[in-house]
Amino acid sequence: MLRSFERLLDPFPPDEAPLPPKGLASFLWACTRGARRYIAALAVLSACVSVYEAWLFSFLGQIVDLLTAWRAGQDAAGQERGVLWGIAIVLLASIVLVTLRTMVQHQVLAINLPLRLRWDFHRLMLRQSLSFFSDEFAGRVTTKVMQTALAVREVLLTFVEIVLGIGVYFITIIALAGGFDPRLMLPFIAWILLFGLAMLYFVPRLGKVGQEQAHARSSMTGRITDAYTNITTVKLFSHTRREAHFARAAMEDFKETGFRQMRLVSQFEIVNQTLVVALILAAGGYALWLWEAAEVGTGAVAAVTAMALRINGMSHWIMWQMASLFESIGTVQDGIATLTRAAKVQDAPGAPALEITRGEVEFRDVRFNYNGERQVLDGLDLTVRPGEKIGLVGRSGAGKSTLINLLLRFYDLDSGQIRIDGQDISRVAQDSLRGAIGMVTQDTSLLHRSIRDNIAYGRPDATDAEIREAAAHAQADGFIRELSDPQGHTGYDTLVGERGVKLSGGQRQRIAIARVMLKNAPILLLDEATSALDSEVEVAIQDSLDEMMEDKTVIAIAHRLSTIAAMDRLIVMDQGRIVEQGTHAELLAKNGIYARLWRHQSGGFLGEENDEALDSLG
Missing domain, CATH: 3.40.50.300 (P-loop containing nucleotide triphosphate hydrolases)
Known part of the structure; x- marks a missing residue:
């Protein structure tokens, strides 16, 4: 059953996602493409579970009243059956509700939704113009693709759980308290208003610092990744200390945003604790005062006090969830600037081949x-x-x-x-x-895949024989057969390392020439195509290059x-x-x-x- 729910939302839709809009709300709405019915179902189920949890306090009050009646020797058999049947039905229904909610949240959305967003964001980035990547750290772009997808999921699920689920919970709590006596609603209404004011003050500030922290995090990741990507240059110029301090400057920026965030969190927690203590005293004291005046029963005192104590624990959870929500919103806002940027070079509408x-x-x-x-x-x-x-x-x-x-x-x-x-x-x-167009460049970069995959990049449907023939024409077959890697791969299955670092410049160049030979495009561009080859290899390969250039x-x-x-x-x-x-x-x-x-x-x-x-x- 769990696997059937996991298959409801396709994480890899075949259709291309349109460029998302720049506004926060419209960006989030665009991110729900294909998943909206499941998010709506989660919202309804969360609301139902919230009503169930609040309703338990009403049953608590009724049970206390029954116990009081029994102690007084009153006949409450009819009322007893009604209360017990009501509890049984609600508890059994809760199993169904919680089961459906958890399967929608964890099986349908938790993994599939961020994967779907990463799939869409990655394809958007691949469609970007070359100038975009000239102006950005690769690590920074990667971080935004990865963390924005997770942040969108957290924003959507937290909104459903907190704003909708807890909103319904508090409304139900107030209604149930009013069922005992309308005056018992007052402490809860006052607490909600004061807690709401506290959130209006702290949460936007947490959101702003969260956005700054997301920006600092992506810059820090970009600098670290840049050093690893260019590690040969770093070592060549003996700049490991320089690169460490370059990354440390970004870490310092991240640290400052983190400290500011934690200061706000501590202040919010102190205010929150003050408010819940006031709620417990006000709600419990007021209920006892009404009970002493014989205006409410013992069950009302027990239920209202239990509600206030429950809110005591819940308010801290809400505080952290709201802080997390706005931190995620900050992360989304930071990612929007990159992920909604239109490519400078775009195909004309309906462009033919x-x-x-x-x-x-x-x-x-x-x-x-x-x-x-x-x-x-x-x-x-x-x-x-x-x-x-x-x-x-x-x-x-x-x-x-x-x-x-x-x-x-x-x-x-x-x-x-x-x-x-x-x-x-x-x-x-x-x-x-x-x-x-086929092109061989002076600075040849290979993908961190096998030799076979790199050569076949020129024509993915090429047979193994065609790949080997192209390598032989490029004078590469000899050294390829002698290659191996730590994973145990040999020959054409050898992994070349990031950007092909495991191969020499001449070997990378010959792989690149083999790739273009296999592609066999009618227009050929050569940018210092033999610059990395020694004279002997260049002479050996020249006949193959001449053959490749024929009729092109x-x-x-x-x-x-x-x-x-x-x-x-x-x-x-x-x-x-x-x-x-x-x-x-x-x-x-x-x-x-x-x-x-x-x-x-x-x-x-x-x-x-x-x-x-x-x-x-x-």
């Missing part, structure tokens, strides 16, 4: 700057013919990598157009655009000019413009910038040109 017929790439009057800070490309025009192989040459900052990023539509243009086979890439689906449109970036000298055309860029273009021989004959770079380059690296060449590019 890109159709590659020839592989022609056109840049028309392309202008682009990063956040209005620096003009990187300024009116650039370039056409790459179908099947043509071009090389991009220029100093760092000339705009070469930006041109590649714009072709992949990691960023949108300020003006101009980029077309592939006559189709404006801003009007086609991004996934289809990137699916038609190729755009290659290389600081080592010798690696792209054989391209069909070389494009020399400077300050976001094309300043020269032609074949290697044509550019040498022009005796311009490229010719000077070629003459002055020692070993084929732009970083070693002399001042004359640098001046010529300026």
Whole structure:
């Protein structure tokens, strides 16, 4: 039976969740998508259980009155049967109510709801633009995805249990006290008003400090994660102490918010205890006064006193639950800023898939700057013919990598157009655009998965034979067979570590080349594709690269000019413009910038040109 309830709410809905709204109430409402009927059922069941718990005090009063009647020798047989049957029915019904409530809360919602939210939030983050991740710590984003989902669950369940369930409980308590004598309602009404005022003062303050604490927690986690992610750099520069103190600064901020929170909690608890003591004295004393005046029975004194004592324990629980509620609200509010941010690069409504017929790439009057800070490309025009192989040459900052990023539509243009086979890439689906492009980068990152999974990332449906063939073409099969990891995996099943840290730079590069070979996309981008390879391996792999480039449109970036000298055309860029273009021989004959770079380059690296060449590019 429990498993059947666990299957009622799907934690992984296939449909994409829309971008949540920014308001707190509307964000929470959006988070209940698919679970609203179960939350409503939980609210009704909690209210029923609250009525049951309050009703027990009425039975207590009736039992005390029966005992008093028996001691006085009065005949109360008829009343006795009614009270006992009433108690039996209520107690048996409570088993059903509590069973249903706990199964809805714990089987349907407790695990499925936060998992469902994490699933939706994670997919939202994966749809974010590249610029979003350039401005955020990965650990900070992860923390917000994880803790916001839990905080939403806590807000919803606590609201149902406290605001609805306990609200109904107090209303029932007051009504039952009034059933003995309307005047007995007064102490409870006064306590509720004073307790409500205390919450109006403390709870919003707890919510505000809770939001600050959530922000401090995510910053602290982000800094710690950043140090672990870049541990090689930290060790290389002997900055373990520096990183520890960098994280400590965030921990200090977290500590301050924690102390402020605990000060408020202590003040709230002192005020709360004062109020419940006053309630016990007022309710119990007033009931005794009325009993002494023979205006209420002994049962009324027992029931009212029991109610006040119950509220004594319950009020502390309510206080902590309300503090937790507003801490969770603070966490949700902190997460909203990240999770509701729309992606800068979005598909046009109903965007069709890109159709590659020839592989022609056109840049028309392309202008682009990063956040209005620096003009990187300024009116650039370039056409790459179908099947043509071009090389991009220029100093760092000339705009070469930006041109590649714009072709992949990691960023949108300020003006101009980029077309592939006559189709404006801003009007086609991004996934289809990137699916038609294969790219090998200089800084190759691998996923912390097996070698096989990393190569198959280029084409997930590839067979094992195709994966091994691609690895062999990339001169990677030999070292892959010798790999192993501490978990006992060997060969293609070996886990590569976070970002592929267990492999050398050359090994990672060959895995990346194998991945792109397997993808076999019609447009190929090479950004220093062989920079991490030694000369012997580069020579061995060159034939495979030449084979991979056949019948493809190729755009290659290389600081080592010798690696792209054989391209069909070389494009020399400077300050976001094309300043020269032609074949290697044509550019040498022009005796311009490229010719000077070629003459002055020692070993084929732009970083070693002399001042004359640098001046010529300026």
